[in-house]
Amino acid sequence: xxxxxxxxxxxxxxxxxxxxxxxxxxxxxxxxxxxxxxxxxxxxxxxxxxxxxxxxxxxxxxxxxxxxxxxxxxxxxxxxxxxxxxxxxxxxxxxxxxxxxxxxxxxxxxxxxxxxxxxxxxxxxxxxxxxxxxxxxxxxxxxxxxxxxxxxxx
Amino acid sequence: xxxxxxxxxxxxxxxxxxxxxxxxxxxxxxxxxxxxxxxxxxxxxxxxxxxxxxxxxxxxxxxxxxxxxxxxxxxxxxxxxxxxxxxxxxxxxxxxxxxxxxxxxxxxxxxxxxxxxxxxxxxxxxxxxxxxxxxxxxxxxxxxxxxxxxxxxx
DNA sequence: AAAAACTGTCTGTCTTGCATACAATTCGCG
DNA sequence: CGCGAATTGTATGCAAGACAGACAGTTTTT
Numbered sequence: 574x575x576x577x578x579x580x581x582x583x584x585x586x587x588x589x590x591x592x593x594x595x596x597x598x599x600x601x602x603x604x605x606x607x608x609x610x611x612x613x614x615x616x617x618x619x620x621x622x623x624x625x626x627x628x629x630x631x632x633x634x635x636x637x638x639x640x641x642x643x644x645x646x647x648x649x650x651x652x653x654x655x656x657x658x659x660x661x662x663x664x665x666x667x668x669x670x671x672x673x674x675x676x677x678x679x680x681x682x683x684x685x686x687x688x689x690x691x692x693x694x695x696x697x698x699x700x701x702x703x704x705x706x707x708x709x710x711x712x713x714x715x716x717x718x719x720x721x722x723x724x725x726x727x
Numbered sequence: 728x729x730x731x732x733x734x735x736x737x738x739x740x741x742x743x744x745x746x747x748x749x750x751x752x753x754x755x756x757x758x759x760x761x762x763x764x765x766x767x768x769x770x771x772x773x774x775x776x777x778x779x780x781x782x783x784x785x786x787x788x789x790x791x792x793x794x795x796x797x798x799x800x801x802x803x804x805x806x807x808x809x810x811x812x813x814x815x816x817x818x819x820x821x822x823x824x825x826x827x828x829x830x831x832x833x834x835x836x837x838x839x840x841x842x843x844x845x846x847x848x849x850x851x852x853x854x855x856x857x858x859x860x861x862x863x864x865x866x867x868x869x870x871x872x873x874x875x876x877x878x879x880x881x
Numbered sequence: 882a883a884a885a886a887c888t889g890t891c892t893g894t895c896t897t898g899c900a901t902a903c904a905a906t907t908c909g910c911g
Numbered sequence: 912c913g914c915g916a917a918t919t920g921t922a923t924g925c926a927a928g929a930c931a932g933a934c935a936g937t938t939t940t941t
Contacts, residue, residue: 594785597853598860599763601873603778604880606760607803607929609753614929623896624757631748642919649761654898656921661896670920678906678919699751706752709878718875719755724863726758761898768898777927796888805930810890812928832888832937885940891933901923908917 602725609706616702622695625650629658630684630692633668638681640673649726667691756879763860770856776849779804783812784838784846787822792835794827803880821845 594600613624622630628648633639645655659682662668667688673679684692707715748754767778776784782802787793799809813836816822821842827833838846861869 594782594789596873597857598869598873598876599767599778599853599857600782601876601880602756602760602763603782604803605876606756608880609756610929611803613753624753625897628748628754628757635748640919649758649765650897651899652920653900653922654896657897676907676919680920699753703751703753706879710875714875715752717871719750719752721864721868721872721875722752722755722759725860726755726762764898779928794888804928806889807891807931808927808929815927830888830938834889883941885938887938888936890935892931894929894931896927896929898925898927900925903921904919905921906917906919909915911913911915 612705613702616698616705617695620691620694620698622691625658626662627692627695627699629655629662630667630688630695633682634684634689634692637683638671638673640679640681642679644682662688766859767856770852770859771849774845774848774852776845779812780816781846781849781853783809783816784821784842784849787836788838788843788846791837792825792827794833794835796833798836816842 610624617623617627625648629644632644632647636643641655641659642652644650644659645652648655650658659668659670663670665687666685668682669685671681671683673681710718764778771777771781779802783798786798786801790797795809795813796806798804798813799806802809804812813822813824817824819841820839822836823839825835825837827835864872
């Protein structure tokens, strides 16, 4: 009897999120992202690559001759932001810009051999980083988490 | 028989993440965080507050006379970063720094009445933002997602 | 009492995100 | 077909945040 009263109170609190910041989904996404970001950075200090830079390298490798605008769409980044990242990667000799056949507004992007080598190293580090991240989940939970996250960004 | 062979192949691919960026948990966390960040920013254009700033206001309100170092620990931010944020909030008259009783290294932080008002508005916007975020999940899934995310950042 | 740790502060650098603007190019619709 | 609209890359400037390194005052540990 009094236990059901307690339950009701608890539910009421849940509905109102207790006013506490811990009930905010966005708050936990921020913190989780921060933790992942920090560990990623640690893993990549030697390679001197950021998350975004690796993502762009990876994407160019998966889709040779992709254009900057497409990268922006896939990674949900501004065109100007993509350009800044590509500039950095180009300055380090990882990617090259080339002419596009057909549409003269676009440019093709492809990895140099240096870029290929960097990506190969990066892939290994990403797997190490992922192992750290996945170590706290079962394979089922990993799939579940990805599914939930996809619903947010897709 | 041949189906088991296929299964093995499929598992092998799973283990290697198919080489695809879509199999990377961190990748989805980044994208999800980006989407949430963007929507948050849209929701708060009028209030001109960022995620971090709201989090800090919220935290100071929840824990009056908290010190900067404690904020940093709870929100996983560098001391220098916390200071930058508190400086901005102080410049806008939302928070005040005060002396700490006992430990003279620390300072206490508390909201001004202006800060209280801003936080009240912010809370409403956060709920609106959260509703957008939660709209794609059942209550069970929300709880599940929070649980999974907590394991990453706790 | 000396060493180590903590706290706030300051400075500077790097990355990212976004707004704005511009020119060249391509596309869509009348 | 032709002209306005949309796309693409580029450039610039600004704000926020992360972090490293340094410093001084204070507290805790040994």
